[in-house]
Amino acid sequence: MTQDSGGPQQSTERSRASASTAKTTRTRSPAPVRPERVTNRGHVAWQGVIGELLITAGVLLFAFLAWQLWWTDVQGNHAQAAIVKDLGWGTVPLPGDATTLQRRHDDPPVADPPAHATTFATLLVPRWSSDYQRPISEGVDRATVLNPRGIGHYPGTVMPGGVGNFSVAGHRTTYGEPFNLIADLVVGDPLVVRTQKAWYVYRVTSTEIVPSSDIGVVAAVPGQADAAPTERMITLTTCHPMYSAKERYIVHGVLDYWTPAGGPIPTEVLGGA
Amino acid sequence: MYGWLWRSLPGPAWVRAVLLLVAAVVVLAACFTWVFPAITPFMPFNNQTVGE
Numbered sequence: 493m494t495q496d497s498g499g500p501q502q503s504t505e506r507s508r509a510s511a512s513t514a515k516t517t518r519t520r521s522p523a524p525v526r527p528e529r530v531t532n533r534g535h536v537a538w539q540g541v542i543g544e545l546l547i548t549a550g551v552l553l554f555a556f557l558a559w560q561l562w563w564t565d566v567q568g569n570h571a572q573a574a575i576v577k578d579l580g581w582g583t584v585p586l587p588g589d590a591t592t593l594q595r596r597h598d599d600p601p602v603a604d605p606p607a608h609a610t611t612f613a614t615l616l617v618p619r620w621s622s623d624y625q626r627p628i629s630e631g632v633d634r635a636t637v638l639n640p641r642g643i644g645h646y647p648g649t650v651m652p653g654g655v656g657n658f659s660v661a662g663h664r665t666t667y668g669e670p671f672n673l674i675a676d677l678v679v680g681d682p683l684v685v686r687t688q689k690a691w692y693v694y695r696v697t698s699t700e701i702v703p704s705s706d707i708g709v710v711a712a713v714p715g716q717a718d719a720a721p722t723e724r725m726i727t728l729t730t731c732h733p734m735y736s737a738k739e740r741y742i743v744h745g746v747l748d749y750w751t752p753a754g755g756p757i758p759t760e761v762l763g764g765a
Numbered sequence: 766m767y768g769w770l771w772r773s774l775p776g777p778a779w780v781r782a783v784l785l786l787v788a789a790v791v792v793l794a795a796c797f798t799w800v801f802p803a804i805t806p807f808m809p810f811n812n813q814t815v816g817e
Contacts, residue, residue: 544766555793557799560808595797632814634806646814661814707816737812 495661496531502746515534535613539668547587560666564639568668572642575611581753582614582625600724600750601689602655605645609636613652615643615660615670616761619677626670628685632661639663642670646710649727652692653750654687659710664741671730674741682760683726683745686753693758694726694745701732701739709742723747 576582606612613628630645631637637644643662650656662670675685683694702709709729712721724747732741751758774781 541766552796555796556801559797564798638814644814653778663809663812665770702815704812705816709815731810731812735810737809740815742815 518699533675564666565668568639568663568666571640572626572668572670575629576614576625579611579614579627579688582627593759594751595749596751597749598652600692600747602654602725603651603687603689605647605651606630608633609641610645611641612645613685614688616686617673617677617681618684618760619681620673622761625686626662626668628660639667642668649710650712650721650724652687652726653690653724655724656712657710657714657725657727658685659727659729661729662695664732665734671728671741674728674730674743677743682748682758683728683743684758684761685726688748688751690750691758691761693748693760694724695748696743696745698742699742700742702742704737704740706740709740709744714744 597621603612608631609629611629612623614626615628616623626642628643628645629637629641630647632644632646638661643660645651645662646659649659652658664671664674677696677699679696679698681696683696685692685694700709708715708717710727711719713715713723714725714727715718726745726747728743729740731737731738769783770785774784774785
């Protein structure tokens with residue numbers, strides 16, 4: 493680098509000291525000698541360390557953002573797809589014959605709640621994507637359910653198909669963000685819950701934004717803590733606004749029909765919402 | 766700090782650069798694997814359940 497700058501006396505490499513003193517030349521001098529360091533050594537070195545630590549902290553903060561916003565999605569998407577695959581019954585079969593689909597309105601099978609962090613169902617939302625299918629596991633603990641396994645079922649709320657309020661929570665951002673597109677849902681959209689025994693086709697009835705403390709949305713009758721339920725409902729909860737924990741975005745739905753697993757699959761999940 | 770690190774490393778410049786690159790990758794991997802998962806529960810933007 494020093495050679496091509498053309499200073500008459502500087503073609504030798506060992507001329508750093510003379511280069512720094514010869515201020516009249518326009519050469520791009522080699523790495524500055526940091527005269528402050530020489531004159532006031534301890535003080536400036538100390539400041540330099542602080543500065544480098546701060547720069548390092550800034551770089552690590554960016555690394556944390558990359559991890560939180562990108563890498564947890566990579567891991568979450570991969571893990572949730574693997575969970576659905578491992579269920580054995582979770583892969584979407586070939587389209588069934590819509591003319592023989594049984595849209596049943598009698599009492600559906602309702603499973604017993606499984607152990608914590610056990611995956612017992614999947615959620616399909618044609619509005620979001622024709623191939624959207626995410627696992628639903630028992631519990632809403634972030635460390636053991638929501639971060640590694642996707643959607644979580646509020647313990648104590650009914651299981652899919654039950655009379656009451658089948659309530660689930662999921663990340664809207666990060667960790668595979670299963671509820672990322674929740675604001676796209678409109679009244680009438682199908683929310684299809686699939687278990688080993690049956691398909692439960694719910695339809696969105698309302699959406700709302702509530703304070704994060706409002707546990708009434710997951711009550712058996714939303715908003716009425718002690719009322720006896722008569723409907724088979726579903727409720728999705730996630731954070732709102734995105735990247736914030738201030739409020740919650742809530743979607744309610746009611747069961748439209750159910751159909752046994754093994755028969756023709758609901759036409760809703762074939763894209764015919 | 767980094768100047769001291771650079772002067773302490775052995776070998777020619779390219780060896781030092783490779784060593785620093787490897788060290789940076791190791792630090793980043795450790796952060797992704799252990800550090801960031803440990804501190805993220807204290808971040809205020811990951812809550813999605815009601816009643817907390």
